[in-house]
Amino acid sequence: MPSPLPPIKHHITLVIQQQGAHALEQLHSHLHSQYSELNISKQALKYYAQQGAVWVTKARLKTEGGENNSHANPRKPERLRRLKNKLNHGDRLDFYYAPDLLHTEPTPPTLMADFEQYSVWIKPRGMLSQGSKWADHTALYRWIEMHYLPNNQPRQCWIVHRLDRATCGLMLIAHSKKMATQLSQLFEQKQIKKCYQANVWREFPSTPQTFSTPVQEKPAISHVQLLKNFSPPSISSLQASKPQLSRVKISIETGRKHQIRTHLSQAGYPIVGDRLYGNLELNSSVPQLDLQLTADQLEFVCPIKQVTRIFSLTEKQRNLYHQEPFDERTI
Numbered sequence: 001m002p003s004p005l006p007p008i009k010h011h012i013t014l015v016i017q018q019q020g021a022h023a024l025e026q027l028h029s030h031l032h033s034q035y036s037e038l039n040i041s042k043q044a045l046k047y048y049a050q051q052g053a054v055w056v057t058k059a060r061l062k063t064e065g066g067e068n069n070s071h072a073n074p075r076k077p078e079r080l081r082r083l084k085n086k087l088n089h090g091d092r093l094d095f096y097y098a099p100d101l102l103h104t105e106p107t108p109p110t111l112m113a114d115f116e117q118y119s120v121w122i123k124p125r126g127m128l129s130q131g132s133k134w135a136d137h138t139a140l141y142r143w144i145e146m147h148y149l150p151n152n153q154p155r156q157c158w159i160v161h162r163l164d165r166a167t168c169g170l171m172l173i174a175h176s177k178k179m180a181t182q183l184s185q186l187f188e189q190k191q192i193k194k195c196y197q198a199n200v201w202r203e204f205p206s207t208p209q210t211f212s213t214p215v216q217e218k219p220a221i222s223h224v225q226l227l228k229n230f231s232p233p234s235i236s237s238l239q240a241s242k243p244q245l246s247r248v249k250i251s252i253e254t255g256r257k258h259q260i261r262t263h264l265s266q267a268g269y270p271i272v273g274d275r276l277y278g279n280l281e282l283n284s285s286v287p288q289l290d291l292q293l294t295a296d297q298l299e300f301v302c303p304i305k306q307v308t309r310i311f312s313l314t315e316k317q318r319n320l321y322h323q324e325p326f327d328e329r330t331i
Contacts, residue, residue, distance in 0.1 A: 009134065010038070010097040016087045023056070024083035027093055038097070048095075049083050050146070051102050052136035056080040059090030079136070096134045106138040112170065112311055114150065117179040117304055120311055123171050125290050125319065129162035141173060160184045164258065166273075168319050169196070169295025170311055182303040187255075193299040196250040196260060199292035199320055200269040201282050203229050204246035211263035215256040222263045223251045232272070233286050233321065242285055245272060247322070249296070260293065272321070286321075294318045 014030045028042050040048075048054060055077045077094065087093075110122040123129065123140050131139040137146065141157035148155065157173050158180035172192075174180035186192045208225040227247040246269065250260050258277065264270060265277035272292040273283055283289075296318060299310045315322065 008098070008100070010035070010095075012095040012097060014093045014095075016089060016091045016093070019089045020086050022083070023054075023080060023085050023087055023093060026087065027054070027083065027095060031095075040097075046083055048097070048102055049081055050137070052079050052081075052131050052142060053096045053098070053102060053134060054080045054083065055094040055096070055133065056085075056087070057092040057094070059088055059092075094133075098134045101135050101138070104138055106143060108147070109140055109143060110317070111148070113309075115302070115304060117176055118172060118174050118183060119144075120298070121171050121173060122313070122317060123163055123168055123295075125166055125168045128165050129171070130159055140171060144173060161187055161255070163295055164261075164291075164293075166275075166291035167293045167295060170298045170313065171295070172298065179303065186300055186303070190253070191300060193297070194252060194255075194295065195297035196252075197227070197294050197296040197318055197320060198248055198250060198260070198264070199245050199272045199289075200248055200264055201245065201272060201279055202243045202269050204248050204269055209267070211267055213263060213266055215254075215259050215262050218256055219254060220256045220259045220263070221253040222260055223253075224248050224264070230322065233288070242282065245321075247320070289321055292320050294320055 012031065012035060014027060016026060018026075024042055024045060028040075028045055031038060031040050031045075045054075057075050057077045060075060080093070106127045107124040109124060109127060112120040112122060121140060121144070127143070128136075128139040129141075130136070131142060136142040141159055144157050145154055155175050157175060158177065160172055160174050160180055160183040163169060163171060172183055174183050183192075204224070204226045206226055208223065211222045211224065212220065214220055225248065227249055229244050229246050232242050232245050248264075248269075252259060256262075261271055261274055261277045265274070270278040270282075272278070272286065273289045274291055274293075275283070294313065297310070297312045299308065301307070302309050
């Protein structure tokens with residue numbers, strides 16, 4: 001009888017019993033016999049593998065004495081993109097089947113600059129910085145590998161920093177392991193200046209503020225300054241009772257998870273649209289607004305040319321709510 005399946009996501013495991021077996025044939029045969037109700041074709045399996053849903057864990061090699069050689073082939077799962085690959089006896093396939101996710105098409109990112117060894121992109125809201133075991137085609141790095149083809153050639157990508165899924169803005173992507181190491185070191189040495197802009201509830205003080213409350217029990221420092229005040233979108237009779245909005249600029253000395261969102265919320269100026277740390281009642285009055293936080297600027301010395309590079313977004317690229325007319329010079 002077919003194995004019982006949860007209603008939405010299915011994790012299917014198969015241990016290969018035949019030396020030199022093809023991954024596609026083995027996985028399709030297993031699905032057909034054990035999970036026929038899923039009705040997944042070979043073509044669909046190849047598509048899902050490209051989306052990052054199939055993993056292989058290589059069996060440990062045997063030494064001449066018959067013992068496992070863990071140094072030669074440690075058990076570490078890797079994504080299997082090409083199902084035509086031949087497998088060894090004892091290899092394990094893991095298929096993470098989440099149909100809704102696998103058929104999701106993310107909003108495309110925008111290329112800002114390409115220096116061959118690394119590139120600069122605007123990640124849209126809703127796009128991930130990195131994938132999960134269920135898929136990675138909705139992550140920035142994988143989208144670039146699949147869709148950005150300079151000279152009709154794909155280019156490998158390495159992540160060197162991250163943005164929350166709900167945050168849009170500038171991201172650096174490395175295209176070699178060496179460059180990934182160099183850029184990561186710049187981040188670790190705080191040689192890359194990152195600035196953000198956000199819309200927050202209430203009128204922010206006119207004098208710059210520094211917040212240094214630990215985040216996740218680790219030191220965290222955020223510097224925030226007011227850019228302008230304005231009114232929120234008028235969509236209900238509660239408009240008169242709603243507080244003003246403030247556009248603020250943020251620079252950070254540390255990069256803790258959700259640091260900016262945490263600091264602004266704790267200070268009484270939650271980011272508009274923040275579903276984790278924001279004001280739920282106020283956010284409900286502007287449901288059309290997503291998290292109003294954007295990675296607005298990157299400044300660093302190029303590891304290739306040794307020249308300072310500064311990337312800044314226009315107000316349109318920031319994708320933040322603002323009132324018309326909008327004077328770009330005030331931001």
